[in-house]
Amino acid sequence: MRSDDPIDVFRDVLGATGVVTSADLVERYVVDHRDLLRGTTPAVLRPANTAEVQQITRLAARHGFGLVPQAGNTGYCGGATPDMSGRQLVVSLERMNRIREVDPLGHTLSADAGVILADAQKAALDHDLMLSLSLGSEGSCRLGGNVGTNAGGLSVLRYGITRDLVLGLEVVLPNGDVLDDMGRLRKNNTGYDLKQNFIGSEGTLGIVTGVVLKLGPKPVARATVWVELAADAPLARMLAVTRRESADLVSSFEYITAPAIALVQGAQPGALKAGPGGALLIEFSSSSTRLPLDDLLTGTLEAMVEAGWVSDALLAQNDRQRAAMWTLRESIPEGEKKAGGSVKHDISLPLGAIEPFLAAAGETVRCYDERLRLSVYGHLGDGNLHYNVLVPPGAERLAFTDLIEGDLSHRLYAIALGLGGTYSGEHGVARLKRDLLERYGDPVRLALMRRLKTAHDPDNIMNAGALVDPA
Ligand code: MLT
Numbered sequence: 037m038r039s040d041d042p043i044d045v046f047r048d049v050l051g052a053t054g055v056v057t058s059a060d061l062v063e064r065y066v067v068d069h070r071d072l073l074r075g076t077t078p079a080v081l082r083p084a085n086t087a088e089v090q091q092i093t094r095l096a097a098r099h100g101f102g103l104v105p106q107a108g109n110t111g112y113c114g115g116a117t118p119d120m121s122g123r124q125l126v127v128s129l130e131r132m133n134r135i136r137e138v139d140p141l142g143h144t145l146s147a148d149a150g151v152i153l154a155d156a157q158k159a160a161l162d163h164d165l166m167l168s169l170s171l172g173s174e175g176s177c178r179l180g181g182n183v184g185t186n187a188g189g190l191s192v193l194r195y196g197i198t199r200d201l202v203l204g205l206e207v208v209l210p211n212g213d214v215l216d217d218m219g220r221l222r223k224n225n226t227g228y229d230l231k232q233n234f235i236g237s238e239g240t241l242g243i244v245t246g247v248v249l250k251l252g253p254k255p256v257a258r259a260t261v262w263v264e265l266a267a268d269a270p271l272a273r274m275l276a277v278t279r280r281e282s283a284d285l286v287s288s289f290e291y292i293t294a295p296a297i298a299l300v301q302g303a304q305p306g307a308l309k310a311g312p313g314g315a316l317l318i319e320f321s322s323s324s325t326r327l328p329l330d331d332l333l334t335g336t337l338e339a340m341v342e343a344g345w346v347s348d349a350l351l352a353q354n355d356r357q358r359a360a361m362w363t364l365r366e367s368i369p370e371g372e373k374k375a376g377g378s379v380k381h382d383i384s385l386p387l388g389a390i391e392p393f394l395a396a397a398g399e400t401v402r403c404y405d406e407r408l409r410l411s412v413y414g415h416l417g418d419g420n421l422h423y424n425v426l427v428p429p430g431a432e433r434l435a436f437t438d439l440i441e442g443d444l445s446h447r448l449y450a451i452a453l454g455l456g457g458t459y460s461g462e463h464g465v466a467r468l469k470r471d472l473l474e475r476y477g478d479p480v481r482l483a484l485m486r487r488l489k490t491a492h493d494p495d496n497i498m499n500a501g502a503l504v505d506p507a
């Protein structure tokens with residue numbers, strides 16, 4: 037005899053392995069990566085293919101459940117965390133992890149949305165190609181989440197953000213239809229570019245199940261330097277000089293301040309230090325060994341030293357030294373966690389506004405409470421600063437987060453907005469920044485976003501509570 041468990045209809049489609057309901061196994065799906073949000077769900081659905089996503093979407097609509105798509109669950113804004121209603125089912129894409137095809141001539145990779153980013157990078161490398169999207173969380177984030185959040189990372193300066201890399205998408209719409217837009221065309225002027233609506237939509241318009249990404253030739257040469265900056269080094273001008281002197285072969289231009297470095301190095305500072313103005317990690321890369329990258333980098337450094345912008349510099353002599361530089365940079369978020377956590381501000385600015393922002397924000401923090409410790413770093417090459425306030429020792433993390441976000445954060449956002457910047461460069465909006473979008477968003481843009489959401493998802497099935505409230 038059939039039970040009256042409403043989840044049984046999903047078991048019929050997905051089988052026992054496709055549905056997780058036991059509390060201990062569900063736990064990791066209902067808490068966000070930064071442990072700021074906790075929800076509840078009657079079941080985690082783990083479809084194995086697009087047809088199954090289609091069926092469970094139709095069933096959810098019929099039985100009055102909402103769906104929360106979840107890829108790697110590594111996002112910073114709670115986009116993959118269900119609410120407390122008990123009416124939202126998590127749809128985990130983790131079993132949809134097939135690389136569908138690498139096209140070596142077309143320079144594209146087609147894959148399921150549950151493929152881990154590092155596995156997609158590896159699949160491209162196996163064909164001597166490169167997937168340029170690169171993030172600290174690449175070992176666990178998944179392509180669907182990268183698309184949903186329009187993820188940024190360490191090489192946006194040269195290759196663009198996720199949006200710039202997506203050629204095609206497959207999306208299960210809220211009514212269960214499949215938008216098959218998995219084309220590999222670079223040029224396609226046949227009307228609205230609908231896939232753009234889903235990139236950065238944080239699962240609110242449909243469930244991305246497949247993606248076609250642009251690849252490039254694999255870099256075979258790199259030149260990397262760690263630069264200790266002189267006081268008042270003009271960051272944006274240094275970037276301009278670097279782009280010019282490198283013939284635009286610069287693929288990363290990361291800014292890191294001393295307190296952020298200290299989070300990783302602890303009490304024993306190593307060879308990689310900040311100068312009075314902080315530090316830069318600059319990398320040039322090329323797919324040809326014929327280009328004199330080392331010369332270009334030396335020339336760039338000479339120009340900077342001559343201008344008095346550099347107090348010291350360390351060129352990576354081999355891959356081990358290069359890796360040590362990157363490990364330091366990529367370990368900062370983990371260092372913040374170990375130090376008790378941080379309140380993150382993912383500031384994006386026009387390049388010329390970076391130094392004015394740093395000056396004004398520093399002064400604002402000092403006036404607010406001079407005891408606060410900051411961890412500031414970011415992807416300077418694309419104007420993205422992580423301006424994070426560390427939770428002080430002994431403070432309760434969530435209470436401190438509320439305190440800062442209720443006051444200081446708004447002062448920082450006001451500075452950024454006044455300089456033509458914004459409060460989310462690459463981390464998204466989802467649940468944790470929705471109030472910011474409502475507070476600072478242009479009303480016409482907000483109204484259009486609501487209309488778009490309602491047109492796609494009139495019953496608000498997809499990730500209700502994230503990004504935009506249709507009401
Ligand atoms: C990073 O660039 O490491 C992250 O996007 C920033 C962060 O964790 O605050």
Ligand code: ZN
Pocket residue numbers: 188189414415422462
């Ligand atoms: Zn970042």
